[in-house]
Amino acid sequence: MKIGISxxxxxxxxxxxxxxxxxALALKGHTVHFFSQxxxxxxxxxxxxxxxxxxxxxxxxxFETPYHxxxxxxxxxxxxxxxxxxxxxxxxxxxxxxxxxxxxxMLEEKCPASECFRIVTTLHGTDITIVGADRSMSDAVRLAxxxxxxxxxxxxxxxxxxIRMFTPRKPxxxxxxxxxxxxxxxxxxxxxxxxxxxxKVVIHISNxxxxxxxxxxxxxxxxxxxxIDATLLLVGDGPDRGEAETWVRQQGIGGKxxxxxxxxxxxxxxxxxxxxLMPSNVESFGLAALEAMACGVPxxxxxxxxxxxxxxxxxxxxxxxxxxxxxxxxxxxxxxQDEAVWQRFSEAAVSQAGRFETAxxxxxxEAFYRRLIDEA
Ligand code: GMT
Numbered sequence: 001m002k003i004g005i006s007x008x009x010x011x012x013x014x015x016x017x018x019x020x021x022x023x024a025l026a027l028k029g030h031t032v033h034f035f036s037q038x039x040x041x042x043x044x045x046x047x048x049x050x051x052x053x054x055x056x057x058x059x060x061x062x063f064e065t066p067y068h069x070x071x072x073x074x075x076x077x078x079x080x081x082x083x084x085x086x087x088x089x090x091x092x093x094x095x096x097x098x099x100x101x102x103x104x105x106m107l108e109e110k111c112p113a114s115e116c117f118r119i120v121t122t123l124h125g126t127d128i129t130i131v132g133a134d135r136s137m138s139d140a141v142r143l144a145x146x147x148x149x150x151x152x153x154x155x156x157x158x159x160x161x162x163i164r165m166f167t168p169r170k171p172x173x174x175x176x177x178x179x180x181x182x183x184x185x186x187x188x189x190x191x192x193x194x195x196x197x198x199x200k201v202v203i204h205i206s207n208x209x210x211x212x213x214x215x216x217x218x219x220x221x222x223x224x225x226x227x228i229d230a231t232l233l234l235v236g237d238g239p240d241r242g243e244a245e246t247w248v249r250q251q252g253i254g255g256k257x258x259x260x261x262x263x264x265x266x267x268x269x270x271x272x273x274x275x276x277l278m279p280s281n282v283e284s285f286g287l288a289a290l291e292a293m294a295c296g297v298p299x300x301x302x303x304x305x306x307x308x309x310x311x312x313x314x315x316x317x318x319x320x321x322x323x324x325x326x327x328x329x330x331x332x333x334x335x336x337q338d339e340a341v342w343q344r345f346s347e348a349a350v351s352q353a354g355r356f357e358t359a360x361x362x363x364x365x366e367a368f369y370r371r372l373i374d375e376a
Contacts, residue, residue: 001369002031004076004088004117006096009036011207011236011262013287014124016042017154017177018091024180024362026050033079035072035096041264053079069095069102076103080117081110087369089120090148094131097121097144118372121148123172125284125305128162130211142166150372152365155306158284173368176309177285178361179353184294186350187271194258196272199229200336203273203297205266205288206280208238215240216279216325218247218257220300223329225256228336232257233269270295274342275332281322283307293317294353298335298345300328310356316349 003025007018019040022032026049034040034052043052053075057066076088076099088103090096100119107116121144132141145151145168152175153159159172191201202221206212214234221232234244234257241259248257263269270276276292278301283289285306289299293316301307303319311317318331335345 001025001086001366001373002033002083003369004033004035004080004085004100005091006035006072006076006088006100007040007091008096009038009040011041013177013285014092014122014127015040016287017122017124018089019043020178020180020358021089021362021365022050023047024358025366028362028366030366031083033083033085035076035079037068069099072096072099073102073106076100077106080104080107085117086373087120088117089122089365089369090144091122092124093121093127093141093144094137097148098140101144101147114376118149118369118376119147120150120152120369120372121145122175123151123153123158123162123284125154125158126211128158128165129282129284132162132165138166142168145172146170149376150368152368154285155309157304157306157309161284175361175364175368176356177287177290178356178358179287179290179294180358181294181350181354184267184270184291184353186296187267189272190268191272193268194231194233194272196231199231200224200274201231201233201272202275202277202332202336203233203235203269203292204277205235205292206238206278207236208240208244210240211281212238212240213279213281213322214244215247216323216328217277218244218251219325220277220279220328220332221257222251222253223325224332224336225253227333230256230336233273234259235261235263235266235269237262266291267295270297273297274336275300277328277332278302278307279320279322279325279328280305285309286311289317290353290356293349296346296350298342298349300331300335310352312348312352316345316352 057071282305299317320327
């Protein structure tokens with residue numbers, strides 16, 4: 001198949017999933033065209049069958065901001081026309097699904113509708129729960145869903161939430177997020193790279209937005225380090241980082257908390273981690289937790305959103321109500337303070353991650369594309 005993938009190139013789960021999907025499809029012999037504002041952050045080196053199209057919107061004095069969604073639509077239409085794309089897969093409703101829809105209308109000016117590509121939209125979470133909930137965007141999100149030929153959601157929670165909020169005309173299929181366990185696996189630990197001597201390593205990876213509850217991560221860790229020797233690794237960057245850094249200094253625990261910023265290659269860090277904290281308000285899935293589990297890292301997460309669909313309570317991690325700092329601290333300590341317990345959780349996490357192996361989910365996406373193409 002010839003597949004276009006439109007995604008956010010920035011640090012975030014939707015871009016990561018879109019890129020990993022495109023890479024896996026290309027390896028299976030499909031031709032993949034990426035559409036994004038810059039090369040997707042996980043693309044890495046050149047891969048066979050992959051083409052990238054960076055979207056550059058026109059600057060004109062009359063436009064206060066460049067019209068990126070229109071430039072994206074024009075680029076998709078152009079590439080789809082010359083490369084005869086079968087499918088355009090939009091990751092995140094806004095603007096990708098809307099731009100794909102517009103691109104198809106542009107293409108229909110040039111060729112019969114039956115020869116145009118199918119639109120697949122994958123909903124990732126905040127496109128529904130935050131962007132879609134905003135009055136300025138909700139009708140655009142509804143249109144994006146209803147005008148797609150096929151819609152998938154990354155968890156049952158997100159499918160149900162989308163149906164509750166938008167009562168879409170289309171059925172929504174769940175295709176879970178996935179992890180490449182040949183890449184995300186526990187490597188020999190290199191604690192020396194970070195100058196870590198002893199103690200346990202707790203990790204958090206996110207874009208430091210309010211939904212991630214960074215201050216809860218710190219509050220949980222602050223309680224944990226009172227009981228055991230531990231270091232907190234914070235990977236990523238975003239609006240709440242400044243407040244977090246100030247708090248850490250005020251608490252006098254600066255020596256135990258490392259702000260590492262945005263990093264592409266997180267496997268070496270996950271390989272030295274003993275526990276991941278992800279106390280978000282809600283996560284439609286929580287890809288970073290699955291990637292941690294694949295590297296043998298037990299997780300303490302929120303009992304909401306997509307987490308109950310893959311984090312097994314008391315088996316590979318613990319789930320708590322959001323804001324339950326005491327409960328999360330206790331659970332973290334119960335895993336970290338007993339080597340045998342940690343070993344059991346770690347092994348269970350690796351085995352659970354295997355159920356979300358990339359190869360399995362890529363097959364589901366391929367079958368989904370083929371069904372839509374055959375139905376056309
Ligand atoms: O979490 C974010 O703010 C980023 C967002 C994204 O679009 O990258 O993440 C969403 O999509 C991920 C990939 O499907 C999911 O794993 C995240 O749970 C989801 N974030 C939220 O629902 C808050």
